[in-house]
Amino acid sequence: MQGIAVRALRKEFPVRDKGIFGPRTTKTAVDGLDLDIPPGRITGLLGLNGAGKTTTIKTVATLLRPTSGSVTVDGLGTVTDARAVRRRINLIAGGERMVYTRMTGRENLWYFGQLYDVPKARLRARTDELLALVGLTDAADTMVERYSRGMAQRLAIARGLINEPAYLLLDEPTLGLDAPIARDLRRVVADLAAAGTGVLLTSHYLAEVEELCGHVYVISAGRHLAEGSPAQLKAATGSHRTVRITVTNPGEATDAAVAPFGATTRLLADGSQLVTLRHPDDIAGPLAAAIVGAGGSIGGLEIAEASLEDAILTLADTPQAAPA
Numbered sequence: 001m002q003g004i005a006v007r008a009l010r011k012e013f014p015v016r017d018k019g020i021f022g023p024r025t026t027k028t029a030v031d032g033l034d035l036d037i038p039p040g041r042i043t044g045l046l047g048l049n050g051a052g053k054t055t056t057i058k059t060v061a062t063l064l065r066p067t068s069g070s071v072t073v074d075g076l077g078t079v080t081d082a083r084a085v086r087r088r089i090n091l092i093a094g095g096e097r098m099v100y101t102r103m104t105g106r107e108n109l110w111y112f113g114q115l116y117d118v119p120k121a122r123l124r125a126r127t128d129e130l131l132a133l134v135g136l137t138d139a140a141d142t143m144v145e146r147y148s149r150g151m152a153q154r155l156a157i158a159r160g161l162i163n164e165p166a167y168l169l170l171d172e173p174t175l176g177l178d179a180p181i182a183r184d185l186r187r188v189v190a191d192l193a194a195a196g197t198g199v200l201l202t203s204h205y206l207a208e209v210e211e212l213c214g215h216v217y218v219i220s221a222g223r224h225l226a227e228g229s230p231a232q233l234k235a236a237t238g239s240h241r242t243v244r245i246t247v248t249n250p251g252e253a254t255d256a257a258v259a260p261f262g263a264t265t266r267l268l269a270d271g272s273q274l275v276t277l278r279h280p281d282d283i284a285g286p287l288a289a290a291i292v293g294a295g296g297s298i299g300g301l302e303i304a305e306a307s308l309e310d311a312i313l314t315l316a317d318t319p320q321a322a323p324a
């Protein structure tokens, strides 16, 4: 069976409630999750802070053992066949650099390549390819302790690709990266997925998720909340477009004309008036016509499409999103 299959995954951590002498309890970080990460698709995993995303990714990466339930990668269990699973996957976590500072960039890739059993003949070429891919060719023989934060993070991305993983696990991969490098990384990830790599992505940058992901799971308190393509999630939550119209000659007639649409108006510092309307339909035309009909002069019109961010915020606000 191809793909990563997460089935009824549950992960509890032992915790002490009030300091180290407090009573022992357990914290349930993941509470019965089912996820499918097929080859060739970028699958998003979204949720607010503490929803259980990192715990899920670490469990898929064989770094944590499930309390119950299972994770399989191409049919191989992450507990029973951990070694074989590790050859098929790799993890890039934006917050952690996961590279050695007392080695050069090239030495790091060489070292990790050997850990992943990349054949030596292939490793030399692969190292050069990856250093070029992340823009570190010139810094290849510099100690990582002299790298900037962004350079170290780019090296961590190259490290994550060293074994040409069939599945790539990305936990906030663009966290703290400069915009052009983040954009390059997104392109690399999209190309890898187009070539057949299965990707699991968590990111707080919802525009990034919207751009890349074919399917998104939304979780809350370790449980499944919603899933679908970004377009389906937006439709399901009834996310609204926002229309903003600037009127250069404000007056009561404009207020009266836009009121039936449910629009709000606000006077701006330059004396113009901003009319704002959130609506599921394409209503900018009739709204603008009503303003002009009432004698208003339009100085600007802007339509912001509904975003995945709106959809996630709507989901987070729904009662079932609250932790039980």
Ligand SMILES: Nc1ncnc2c1ncn2[C@@H]1O[C@H](COP(=O)(O)OP(=O)(O)OP(=O)(O)O)[C@@H](O)[C@H]1O
Pocket (backbone or CB within 6 Å): 013, 014, 015, 027, 028, 029, 047, 048, 049, 050, 051, 052, 053, 054, 055, 056
């Ligand atoms: N080792 C641990 N011991 C105890 N509790 C933990 C441990 N790791 C995670 N947790 C708890 O499990 C829950 C889920 O954490 P997790 O890091 O998986 O969430 P997340 O969705 O990745 O959050 P964020 O967006 O903040 O990174 C949180 O309440 C967290 O405090």
